[in-house]
Amino acid sequence: MSVAAELANMPGVVAAGEYSYRGDRFTFKGQISDEMARMAAIMCRATTMSEHMQVGMLEQYCPGCGSSPPQGWIVRGPAMTVCNIANVFCFIDNDKSSLNAVVALMRKRLAGASHDLV
Amino acid sequence: MIKQLLAIDGVMAVSRFRDDGAFVEGYGVLPEAELAALAHFAHDYKRIVQGNADQLSMFTGINGWTPPGGWIVRGARMSVCSVANLVCTVDNADGNLSEVMEYLTEASHY
Amino acid sequence: MTDLNKLMVLKGAQAAFLMNDRGELQQHVLADGSPLDETALDLLAHMCVANNAIATMQARGWEANSDNKGFYPINGFTMIGMDWSAITDGNLGVVVSNKDADYEAAYQALAQQGGAG
Numbered sequence: 001m002s003v004a005a006e007l008a009n010m011p012g013v014v015a016a017g018e019y020s021y022r023g024d025r026f027t028f029k030g031q032i033s034d035e036m037a038r039m040a041a042i043m044c045r046a047t048t049m050s051e052h053m054q055v056g057m058l059e060q061y062c063p064g065c066g067s068s069p070p071q072g073w074i075v076r077g078p079a080m081t082v083c084n085i086a087n088v089f090c091f092i093d094n095d096k097s098s099l100n101a102v103v104a105l106m107r108k109r110l111a112g113a114s115h116d117l118v
Numbered sequence: 119m120i121k122q123l124l125a126i127d128g129v130m131a132v133s134r135f136r137d138d139g140a141f142v143e144g145y146g147v148l149p150e151a152e153l154a155a156l157a158h159f160a161h162d163y164k165r166i167v168q169g170n171a172d173q174l175s176m177f178t179g180i181n182g183w184t185p186p187g188g189w190i191v192r193g194a195r196m197s198v199c200s201v202a203n204l205v206c207t208v209d210n211a212d213g214n215l216s217e218v219m220e221y222l223t224e225a226s227h228y
Numbered sequence: 229m230t231d232l233n234k235l236m237v238l239k240g241a242q243a244a245f246l247m248n249d250r251g252e253l254q255q256h257v258l259a260d261g262s263p264l265d266e267t268a269l270d271l272l273a274h275m276c277v278a279n280n281a282i283a284t285m286q287a288r289g290w291e292a293n294s295d296n297k298g299f300y301p302i303n304g305f306t307m308i309g310m311d312w313s314a315i316t317d318g319n320l321g322v323v324v325s326n327k328d329a330d331y332e333a334a335y336q337a338l339a340q341q342g343g344a345g
Binding site: 170173176177 | 282285286289290292293
């Protein structure tokens with residue numbers, strides 16, 4: 001089972017998906033339309049690219065201080081949260097899900113993911 | 119060829135990078151390592167601007183955002199300008215950003 | 229009144245900080261032996277503010293196009309680095325080691341100390 005499918009089966013997960021760093025494809029599971037999933041993939045990819053640049057800069061100032069390579073990010077809204085590890089994203093309902101459980105699963109399943117952004 | 123860009127008023131340094139981000143060449147008042155860092159920064163920034171343009175296009179449904187033609191980051195005393203795979207630093211007091219962007223666009227076709 | 233020391237009781241806490249809306253560091257506390265320092269935290273704070281602004285734009289665009297609401301306004305951005313995570317909520321942030329990271333507890337603690345929620 002793909003990571004996205006596994007995540008989509010967790011309580012409170014609205015949708016989960018995977019995108020290519022090149023931006024030419026994506027897959028997803030969950031309760032959003034194809035068009036919204038495409039939008040989600042574009043947004044998450046943009047933030048991940050941005051994070052890599054920023055961590056690169058932080059690493060230049062603070063070599064080996066534990067930031068690089070970045071594993072992912074979380075954006076917290078009032079009712080919904082977006083988690084992203086490597087090139088996999090997950091939209092969750094704050095009241096119905098466990099952020100820790102979702103992030104733990106993502107980090108475990110994506111521990112060996114490449115950081116090359118290709 | 120891109121060395122000629124240093125002749126433009128205000129341009130202090132110029133670098134060129136490959137599509138994969140590798141540093142190709144750089145000239146100007148910065149040491150080689152900083153010219154390479156400038157190229158690296160510009161490559162990353164180019165990807166971010168592409169992501170922003172994609173999102174603007176997606177959210178507004180209006181054409182004309184992509185592909186982005188370049189970017190400018192304006193600081194208090196210095197600016198960084200980039201078109202395609204070229205990037206340069208400009209002293210705001212001496213340079214004209216329109217002129218710099220015009221030359222960068224031209225040089226990007228070399 | 230914000231008490232950064234109350235954030236430092238989070239498991240694995242390496243640093244806690246208060247920043248202004250521009251990302252400039254206003255107050256901070258560092259755990260003994262942390263590889264981070266004031267300048268690194270200031271950069272980190274600027275990074276989180278930058279990403280919060282991008283996420284706010286994305287939430288705005290998303291909610292304008294979808295019935296799936298609840299993202300806007302963005303309360304915080306978390307950067308999960310190699311060894312540690314920087315979790316921010318409003319103008320407050322805490323850095324915790326990844327092996328001990330409890331994101332929910334961190335968000336609760338940040339909200340209690342005056343974060344965005």
